[in-house]
Amino acid sequence: MDVSGDAGSGGPLKNAILIAGPTASGKSALALRHARETGGTVVNADSMQVYSVLRALTARPDDQDLATAPHRLYGHVDPREPYSTGRWMREVADLIRAGAFADAPAIFVGGTGLYFRALLEGLSRMPDVPADIREKWRSSLVCEGPAALHAKLAASDSEAAAAIRPSDGQRIVRALEVLDASGKPISHWQKAAGEPLVDRGSARLLVIEPDRKLLADRIGLRFDRMLDAGALDEARALARLGVGAEMPAMKAIGVRELLATDRGELSLDAAMDLAKTATRQYAKRQSTWFRNQLGSGWQRIAME
Structure with missing residues (x-):
């Protein structure tokens, strides 16, 4: 599997902007600001925001955001399909080869740490699996x-x-x-290293380090908005599609809790409390990963 990211004969992508951070930390707003300033294209680097059904539950960009700047690799995967870092890297490499970032920078934004590591360090080549x-x-x-x-x-x-x-x-x-x-x-x-897709030397590397209390409050408010935006209907849509419990899309925070409400096993208030708690725990794990795994070349910024 070749995910070397050779943009024609130009090698790794120059002048990219990478924005990492835990869920609900304001990454997307920061990416949009950079897109407005540079004319760049926002590229999803979150493993859950690739799924077509889960717009509200994964806080994908809304219509206003999509009208502000070009967005790529959002909501393009059927939740019944397996998805991997390797597939994401191939799709990014395809965009590079097609010249999607020839005139303005790519702005990678998301909370999946392995995607950022793969961009900068390459991804090991794996054998084809029949x-x-x-x-x-x-x-x-x-x-x-x-x-x-x-x-x-x-x-x-x-x-x-x-x-x-x-x-x-x-x-x-x-x-x-x-x-x-x-x-x-x-x-x-x-152990067989791949080729990076992004040139680290010319890239701007940003990671948001939020105040824990502020982030917890924001997570609670955001899940309320998700519910108003149709999160319960999205969970039901996944169930109607027959998505297997083992598939990543079914592990999106809120899906299990809201489906339990639909079955009469939980009250809606209880489901919301569980989902908010799970999101806070997930954000803590993300913050720990970014703190320990992203090196000194990353600029640490506060949440606005």
């Missing part, structure tokens, strides 16, 4: 659950198992299917 092998392990995940598959992975690739939580079904399946398809553990492929 459809039958992919389907075998995805079916096994549904039938057996992630813990059982994690045990199988531990027996065949202890290094990968040690690095993956027993509840992380998607990563467990990925490790098993790579091993099955190639005969080599995923760690073997991960």
Whole structure:
């Protein structure tokens, strides 16, 4: 799989702007400000905002935002499809090769840390996995659950198992299917570095470090707005599509809680409280990752 990001013969993308930060920290507003100042194109770097159904629940840009500046890689993936960092990188590379950023900078914005790391460091080249092998392990995940598959992975690739939580079904399946398809553990492929898509030397690297209390308050208010914007209808739409519980789209915060309300298992107020708590916990994990994984080249900025 080649995700080298060679823009024609120009190499890695120059003068990109990367904006990372936890959910609800104001990343999108900052990206729009840079887009207005530079004429640049905003590119999604959030693994949940790629899904077509989840506009309100993932706080995708609204119509006014889309009218302000060009936006790419938002809401273009069917939630029944698997999606990965590798696929995202291929799509970014396609945009670069097509000249999407020839006249103005790319502004990458989101909360998925691995996307930013892949942009700047490259992504390991993985073997192609035949459809039958992919389907075998995805079916096994549904039938057996992630813990059982994690045990199988531990027996065949202890290094990968040690690095993956027993509840992380998607990563467990990925490790098993790579091993099955190639005969080599995923760690073997991960050690072969890929090519970066973004030139670090000319890039502007920004990470938002919010005040925890202010962020918690903002998360609560934002989920209220999500509900007003149709979040419950989006959760119902996912259920009608028959999206498997193991698929990433079903793990979007709020989906499980709101569907429990729809089944009469939770009151709406209880579901909202649970979703807000889960979002705050997720934001804390994101902040920790950015603090520990993004190096000194990143400019730390306060939330406005």
